[in-house]
Amino acid sequence: MILILSTPNDDDTNLVMEHLHLLGEKCIRINDLDLFNGNTKMHYELSPEPRLFVENIFFGRIDLSDIQCVWYRKFGFFDKFKKKIRGETNIEMLEYLKLEYTTTLELFFDFLKDKKWLNNYLSVKKLNKISTLIASQKIGLTIPKTNITNTADSLDLNESYITKSIKDGTVIDVGEKTFFFLTKEVNPRTMIGYNHFFPSLFQEKIDKEYELRIFHLNGKNYPMAIFSQRDTQTGVDYRHYNYSKPNRMIPYSLPGELDEKICRLMKTLELDTGSLDIIKGKDGEYYFLEINPSGQFRMTSMPCNYNLHYEVAQCLKKMNT
Structure with missing residues (x-):
């Protein structure tokens, strides 16, 4: 059973x-x-x-x-x-x-x-964003320059950064207002005058060509390209969904070396499944961002006709024998 x-x-x-x-x-x-x-x-x-x-x-x-x-x-x-x-x-x-x-x-x-x-x-409980970034670097994946700091003095005031949760993003209701803790662009110049703030994660803002959402299942990757940069609402993070004009999403073929490194990373982290986020920069580089072991994969399966729910069911059937 x-x-x-x-x-x-x-x-x-x-x-x-x-x-x-x-x-x-x-x-x-x-x-x-x-x-x-x-x-x-x-x-x-x-x-x-x-x-x-x-x-x-x-x-x-x-x-x-x-x-x-x-x-x-x-x-x-x-x-x-x-x-x-x-x-x-x-x-x-x-x-x-x-x-x-x-x-x-x-x-x-x-x-x-x-x-x-x-x-x-x-494996899921011990996973965290920072250790995953460190593990990905050891395998040879490229990541954006990343800092965790509580002072603007350690940031380059001439650069643009994105900031996001160190652990997991969330949604918080305060009265009748709802606040979404997703990826946001931030200019360090706006923080001038703050002696300190709550420890926060900052990454260099990558000038992206498109984003990749990749579902991994037992050693096989199912990639999808998301053309989020064409919309100012989704340009920083595709999860700022534009429901009236959705991003174009299509199946994608990973370079062989990148495909192999992703499989090695998942094996290192002892994860059988997970949704990975990667940016393809305009400089031609692939930048690994993070893994969500419980991420919803319908968004990858249906636009790309991957039939992932059937694949997961087949995997469970084999395990049940």
């Missing part, structure tokens, strides 16, 4: 499950949030030996000892749980609830640790 650890409203999970059904494979899905809103019941008993049961209206009661393989899709996004307790403003209480939340989810990881995994949770 296949277990998918996911989160509500993830369409990639839905599509893969449809393919698994057509392939005749039995699978169950546990959403992180459903464990805390009562949609999925859980029972963990420690003696005489650890046993973990889950139950909901879709698959009944299941002993997770019967699971053969696990797809770690998306599992453990506290922000979605936090929205359910929006009225709670006490920081200490939120920190306590977050610890209880993550510890509960880790019960699943520990209980399932000896199963076959598509993206082992340990």
Whole structure:
């Protein structure tokens, strides 16, 4: 039996499950949030030996000892749980609830640790943006000049930079306003006069020809070119989507050396799947940016006809034998 650890409203999970059904494979899905809103019941008993049961209206009661393989899709996004307790403003209480939340989810990881995994949770948990950039350099990939600093004195005031989250971007609601923490262009001259600020990540702004979004699955890359630079709204980051005039997105053929280095990087990081972001600069260089092991891949699959949801389902089927 296949277990998918996911989160509500993830369409990639839905599509893969449809393919698994057509392939005749039995699978169950546990959403992180459903464990805390009562949609999925859980029972963990420690003696005489650890046993973990889950139950909901879709698959009944299941002993997770019967699971053969696990797809770690998306599992453990506290922000979605936090929205359910929006009225709670006490920081200490939120920190306590977050610890209880993550510890509960880790019960699943520990209980399932000896199963076959598509993206082992340990590899995903230890991944971070900075260590990934360092690892990519060691393999021979080019990255933009990158700094983490709390003072403008260490930046060249004559250069333009982009800034983004050191860990993960997010969306924060304050009253009736919503703030998106995505990649932004910043001119150091605007920071003159600030003696210090919160430690922030700055990268040189690459004059790009186009962006690449690459989905990796078990040693094979599925690349897509995004012509985001043609629109001022998406020029810095294609995720500032222009829904009225979407970017052109087409299949792409990677140079052999770049394709091989990406596969080596994923193997080094012990990741089976992930979405990679790369910029093709006007100088002809490819600049590696980051990896999202849980990134949605429908955006790559559908414009390029890669049928990635079927490929993931086939991979899980092989693991389930």
